[in-house]
Amino acid sequence: MTARANRIALLTDAAIELIADGGMRALTHRAVDGRAGLPAGTTSAYLRTRQALIEAVVGRLAERDRTDLAAYDLPTDPPSPTPGPRLDGDDLDRLATGVAEVLDRWLSTGRSRTLARYACLLEAVHRPELRGILQHGTGLRAQSRDLLARAGATDPDRQGDQFVAFVDGLLFDRLVGAGALTAPPPDSPASRADLAGAVRTLLRALTGS
Numbered sequence: 242m243t244a245r246a247n248r249i250a251l252l253t254d255a256a257i258e259l260i261a262d263g264g265m266r267a268l269t270h271r272a273v274d275g276r277a278g279l280p281a282g283t284t285s286a287y288l289r290t291r292q293a294l295i296e297a298v299v300g301r302l303a304e305r306d307r308t309d310l311a312a313y314d315l316p317t318d319p320p321s322p323t324p325g326p327r328l329d330g331d332d333l334d335r336l337a338t339g340v341a342e343v344l345d346r347w348l349s350t351g352r353s354r355t356l357a358r359y360a361c362l363l364e365a366v367h368r369p370e371l372r373g374i375l376q377h378g379t380g381l382r383a384q385s386r387d388l389l390a391r392a393g394a395t396d397p398d399r400q401g402d403q404f405v406a407f408v409d410g411l412l413f414d415r416l417v418g419a420g421a422l423t424a425p426p427p428d429s430p431a432s433r434a435d436l437a438g439a440v441r442t443l444l445r446a447l448t449g450s
Contacts, residue, residue, distance in 0.1 A: 245287070251277055252284050253301035256294060261353035265364045268294065295361065302358050309346055313339040319380060320387035328392040333444045336388065341437035344412055349428035355416055381405055392448040400447045407443050411436070 242250065255277035259267045270284040273294070277283070288294040307317045315336075328336075347355045386401030394400045414420035415427070415436075425431035444450070 248283075249287055249297060250301060252279075252287060253297050256284075256298050257301065257357040258353050260298070260360045261356040265360050268298075270294065295364070298357065299361055302354055302361070305351075305354060309343050309351065313342045315339045315343065316384045316388070317380075320383055325387070325391055328388065330445075330450045333392060333448065333450055334441060337437045337441035337444055338433075340408060340440045341433050344408070344415070344436050344440075345427055345433045347412060348415055348432070352416070352427075355412065359413070359416075389447060392444070392450065394448050404443065404447060408440065411439060 252273055256268055256273045259272055259276050268291075270288075270291075271281060273284040274281050284294065288297050310317045382402055382405050385404045386397045389401050389404065390397035411420075415424050425435050
């Protein structure tokens with residue numbers, strides 16, 4: 242990373258923590274300076290407007306999400322135009338395990354990032370100009386469609402979108418919904434096993450495995 246990239250990463254990580262703690266209204270240039278432990282005016286020197294700051298936060302969220310996905314051998318690049326090898330039941334089980342590991346991380350050590358991501362998405366409801374920069378889930382949908390096609394799904398485009406929606410809903414439920422009260426505590430073997438079971442059940446239903 243360049244010195245500028247390192248400084249922006251520091252600022253956006255501080256912004257993510259601010260949003261997680263206090264929502265989007267807590268996000269100001271002055272507050273980011275304070276959370277990052279930098280002199281007043283630093284954030285505005287690098288990210289002059291609020292929209293530029295939000296765009297940088299979203300980019301940082303996507304970057305760190307890709308790092309987590311890669312850590313568990315989950316796809317992070319666009320699918321190849323050439324069809325990949327067919328996936329069998331064992332492949333789906335490994336995929337479910339990897340997805341569960343990532344979800345558990347996003348519920349535990351990555352919880353602040355997850356809260357910040359949802360806050361940014363809610364901000365876009367009231368500020369349509371932000372919707373374009375917040376569509377970083379598009380790549381996940383393309384990857385899911387590709388994986389389901391290789392696993393024998395009958396309608397991989399529609400089912401791939403359904404898979405992403407299910408996983409996102411599962412994450413949201415475990416973070417702030419009823420699942421937060423009834424599911425095993427995050428960052429535990431029981432949590433990962435429970436999440437893997439839910440994802441595995443869906444994958445097998447979508448592919449008829």
